[in-house]
Amino acid sequence: MIRRVALIGLGTMGPGIAARLSRGGLSVCAYDVSEAAVERARGMLPVAGDVLDRLGIAVPSSGEGGVRFAASIAEAVKGADLVIENVPENIDVKAETYRAIDPLVGPEVIVASDTSGIPITKLQAHISHPERMVGMHWSNPPHIIPMIEVIGGERTAPETVAAIRDLIRSIGLLPVVVKKDVPGFVENRVLYALLREAVDLVERGVIDAEDLDTCVSWGIGYKIAAIGPMALLDMAGLDIYKSVSSFLNADLSNRADISPLVLEKAAAGKLGIKSGEGMFSYTPERIAALQKERAGKLVAIRRILEGRE
Numbered sequence: 001m002i003r004r005v006a007l008i009g010l011g012t013m014g015p016g017i018a019a020r021l022s023r024g025g026l027s028v029c030a031y032d033v034s035e036a037a038v039e040r041a042r043g044m045l046p047v048a049g050d051v052l053d054r055l056g057i058a059v060p061s062s063g064e065g066g067v068r069f070a071a072s073i074a075e076a077v078k079g080a081d082l083v084i085e086n087v088p089e090n091i092d093v094k095a096e097t098y099r100a101i102d103p104l105v106g107p108e109v110i111v112a113s114d115t116s117g118i119p120i121t122k123l124q125a126h127i128s129h130p131e132r133m134v135g136m137h138w139s140n141p142p143h144i145i146p147m148i149e150v151i152g153g154e155r156t157a158p159e160t161v162a163a164i165r166d167l168i169r170s171i172g173l174l175p176v177v178v179k180k181d182v183p184g185f186v187e188n189r190v191l192y193a194l195l196r197e198a199v200d201l202v203e204r205g206v207i208d209a210e211d212l213d214t215c216v217s218w219g220i221g222y223k224i225a226a227i228g229p230m231a232l233l234d235m236a237g238l239d240i241y242k243s244v245s246s247f248l249n250a251d252l253s254n255r256a257d258i259s260p261l262v263l264e265k266a267a268a269g270k271l272g273i274k275s276g277e278g279m280f281s282y283t284p285e286r287i288a289a290l291q292k293e294r295a296g297k298l299v300a301i302r303r304i305l306e307g308r309e
């Protein structure tokens with residue numbers, strides 16, 4: 001039974017994951033190489049806790065759960081049943097992290113990666129018990145989005161996939177088991193198909209960035225939360241999809257490299273909210289207001305989709 005979780009990496013994803021696991025009654029020991037990341041995570045926990053309150057996810061009455069911060073990776077993984085790796089999306093950084101964890105944990109400990117899409121088969125080459133390694137891909141913001149992809153690599157034991165699926169379910173979240181270890185799994189293959197086309201349309205001057213967001217959020221986005229893509233095909237009619245895709249598919253962006261617009265901005269340090277500028281510009285006040293507004297909307301939508309309002 002999984003009760004104690006070590007969480008390695010407290011950047012964008014870590015604090016929300018820690019808060020949600022703790023609400024599920026799991027005891028979390030978190031670690032980051034960066035002191036600043038740990039301090040930021042400490043500050044994020046009550047904010048995420050407030051959102052979880054509004055989602056109606058109660059603090060366990062048993063007194064279980066809780067998040068503490070470790071001073072070393074060894075302290076973090078000591079006594080853990082599950083280690084969740086949340087370090088940057090770079091195979092070398094992840095491999096180095098597994099090398100550090102490997103001698104510190106027994107063969108019964110599951111090592112899960114929150115990778116956005118590096119195949120688990122590649123990651124498990126860097127660990128001495130590959131049968132205990134699994135993908136556990138959360139979606140951002142992880143304390144609010146209930147769906148988590150579970151991915152086994154070529155050498156993952158089916159029992160490991162089942163254990164993570166059951167854990168996710170046991171804390172009231174929604175596991176989706178991906179049957180093949182393809183790059184990007186499912187969520188990001190679909191998201192990156194959309195993002196490639198969106199960036200291309202803005203880059204070619206077909207539409208401004210603000211209007212692109214209005215079009216997608218109030219058109220496809222609003223609809224797709226209630227009606228998934230496969231159900232949408234049936235709602236529109238496969239005859240319509242056949243006619244439109246007969247001329248449109250060939251015209252969609254099929255670029256295999258990274259768009260020049262994104263490369264240019266990234267090279268100039270324009271990374272989005274984390275740097276104050278990306279596709280749009282942000283002041284610190286605007287970031288705080290946006291985060292509050294977005295959490296409020298996501299909570300309200302989720303409550304409606306769950307039939308609670």
Ligand SMILES: NC(=O)C1=CN([C@@H]2O[C@H](COP(=O)(O)OP(=O)(O)OC[C@H]3O[C@@H](n4cnc5c(N)ncnc54)[C@H](O)[C@@H]3O)[C@@H](O)[C@H]2O)C=CC1
Pocket residue numbers: 008009010011012013014031032033034037085086087088089090093096097114115116117137138139140
């Ligand atoms: N940002 C997003 O929207 C999502 C990201 N992911 C994935 O989750 C993982 C983490 O992503 P983010 O939180 O966005 O990254 P991030 O770059 O914001 O945070 C990574 C953290 O890991 C720390 N770190 C680096 N090496 C470490 C080590 N050896 N030991 C302990 N800590 C270490 C860094 O100091 C940093 O605080 C990546 O694999 C990413 O692809 C998954 C879902 C969504």
Ligand SMILES: Cc1ncc(C(=O)O)c(C(=O)O)c1O
Pocket residue numbers: 115116117138139140141187188
């Ligand atoms: C741009 C982008 N890339 C990756 C992810 C992920 O799920 O890994 C997300 C996300 O929203 O979670 C994302 O927005």
